[in-house]
Amino acid sequence: MLKEAVKKQLHEGTVIPAHPLALTSEKKLDEAGQRALTRYYIDAGVGGIAVGVHTTQFEIRNPEFNLYEKVLKLAIEEMEKGNTPDSFIKIAGICGPVEQALAEAEFSKSIGYDLGLLSMGGLNHLTEDELIDRTEQVAAVIPVFGFYLQPAVGGRIFTFDFWKRFADIPNVQAIKIAPFDRYHSFDVVRAVCHSKRNDEIALYTGNDDNIVNDLLTTYHIRSGDEKIEKKIVGGLLGHWSVWTKKVVEMFANIKDVQGEAQIPSNLLTLGQEITDANAAFFDSSNSFKGSIAGINEVLRRQGLLQGNWCLLEKEKLSPGQAEEIDRVYRSYPHLHDDEFVKANLTKWFDERQ
Template sequence: MDVRTRLRAGVVIPAHPLALDDGGAVNWRSQRALTRYYMASGADGVAVGVHTTQFELHHDRALLGDVWRLAAEAAGERGGAPLLVAGIAGDTVDAVAEAELAREAGYHAALMCSWGMTEVTEDALLERARAVGEVLPTLGFYLQESVGGRRLGRSYWRALFDIESVVGVKTAPFDRYRTNDVVQELIAHDRWDDVAVLTGNDDAIVHDLLTPYRATVGGQEREVRTTGGLLGQWAVGTRAAVELRDRARAAVAAGTVPTDLLALATDLVEVNGAVFDVDHHFLGCVPGVNEVLRQQGLVGTADCLGPDVLSPGQSELIASVRERFPDLLDEEFVAANRHDWLA
């Protein structure tokens, strides 16, 4: 698979949740059903082992491998060539071991997550990216600080883009200045047209998909755009996400952005505020995704492996946005097909 070409074409990649049962074990039936939902929605692939999958899963490498393999199997049930991205965590030695396991499971790229690192320095992140890049093509990751990320300087992104195995970058700092840092460094880099930019800014999905970055470098006019996304928000309302990507792509091609597409951006922020628990500084973001899927009947509980729980009133707020924005959360589509996906 030509991962670079796939990413630059504009992908919808849900960050895959982890479905548990009431005893805290993986509910394999629901886990498979979720992958089937994403593929039936038209997603280009899945990202597994990332924040939405719960980083605590990386404590048990055997279980992590089982989760990776099930997602790969379920994603391939419909045929085609789903793009499989593995979330890689830990220090360099552990990260390389995980990348090798992911490659054996059929994964095509590694998203570099800083969770589990002894010391999250820019030098350590770059060393790890180089080592993992010997195993799989890699995607850089700018994660917001409220859920474990750290601020990264422009020199870091410049050095990351120097690494030939880096095929993409996920911008998810939830901060326009920091997102700008990443793309401005890319547009000035010799590999400006070789590295895909994916949005992970769940509060700015529409704007990211529509906004061009332009610069003149060495007399050459360049333009870099966000070509798709890898998002926890797209773990719910996935069919609507595919439709949004297509609408944004058409608007870019036409050179005109309809006002109703901009209005949709505010609706998505409203939905995301409930699902990601903005009122409590994102404490309930992972169980919030699970709670949407629980209310829709795809998983049995919003419980997590770690200490993350729904915040007070979050379940009711999620129920409210499901009622107000049913199309953005695939309500009819899920209700009509969940029994087949759970079969």
């Protein structure tokens, strides 16, 4: 069962960054950096953190690295030490075939995670029926946060019927919509609205290319004779793992006008600026090959990471990507939180804190 305070926060909507992985130049876990990142997000005012997800690098599960349990434990320790409120949403990434997914669900629940963000990446050999069965088994262990991952980074396209059946599963509590495609995003909203569990499922954007518009939109979906209103209430985003203090401020401004008849045009402009920044961070011009390294590079520049290294050698900045990050830094100084980070770095890296 999901704690009532967590469920309330989940449905009201909040900022949930996808937690990156701090590494040394030898590709070993940088524990001090990993803890500092978690402290950064907590002090920035987020409402939850997702760990062991795509931005954390799925490869932490590989036997040669064996970092999954260690990374999840570090984050829980910092969330507990950070005096986070009872409503703080602790999310663990869950991947792989049924046996692996169940083991990760059991472990995550045992150390205090509230929900499992269930990825369906890397399972293209399974049918939609088999993936529904997998979800039902995981949901029997831990509340499930569904995840529609874009095909460019390992996801696949699912039918409307799949998402309708997914939403009908007891203990599915939320869905992260991240296909980076308006048509497929709408499929999920429509499917949830056609589910008898519509009111029990919170929708979150993972569409880093359309964050602000997703959060400002109220959907009106016809289901039989009923017209259902549904909003995407918050975000669980890799993009929100950088410049996070400013993200929290932006989100508060958006929540103030969500559902209003007239949306301030400056928020729409802000949305396009954020999309442009994301194009640089996520390396959209190179099919997102440098997405994780791009996020790490921003954190490196701020002093939160030692470098932009990833576990796999092929995961690195693309040619010209660093210059694109330079460009968006110059173009949108109002989006970064460098001063906030600079003022707190010493505290976050102090192991006595």
